[in-house]
Amino acid sequence: MKVLVYDQKGSLFELDNPADKTLMQAIRDAGLNITAQCGGCASCATCHVYVDEAWRGKLKPIAETEDAMLDVAEARQENSRLSCQIELSKELDGLIVTLAPGAEF
Ligand code: FES
Numbered sequence: 001m002k003v004l005v006y007d008q009k010g011s012l013f014e015l016d017n018p019a020d021k022t023l024m025q026a027i028r029d030a031g032l033n034i035t036a037q038c039g040g041c042a043s044c045a046t047c048h049v050y051v052d053e054a055w056r057g058k059l060k061p062i063a064e065t066e067d068a069m070l071d072v073a074e075a076r077q078e079n080s081r082l083s084c085q086i087e088l089s090k091e092l093d094g095l096i097v098t099l100a101p102g103a104e105f
Helices: 023-029 064-071
Strands: 002-006 012-016 048-051 080-082 095-099
Touching: 002 023, 023 095, 064 080
Parallel strands: 002 095
Antiparallel strands: 002 012, 048 080, 048 095
8 A cells, every 4th residue: 555645845655555654654655744743642732634625525534632732732624634644545545635734753
């Protein structure tokens, strides 16, 4: 599977075979510009991404804790998610996201 990630400057990166990890881990393993300060506990919002419209409905719904954390994230949009709360699987092959402002280190 693959995931397509635009960074905050608009550059596109293709992550190959990132299954069985979270989207945040895949982005971090690829060396992209994301802080993910809390390590994936949904308590920092520095793994904030925007999910491509075509993929929004294919993700699991936002949990209460994720929703509360996104409320304090910089520049929240309707398609905002915490990448540490997205478990990658074959069903998400081709997922497209953009790193949000405020997530960079
Ligand atoms: S890594 Fe901290 S909320 Fe996702």
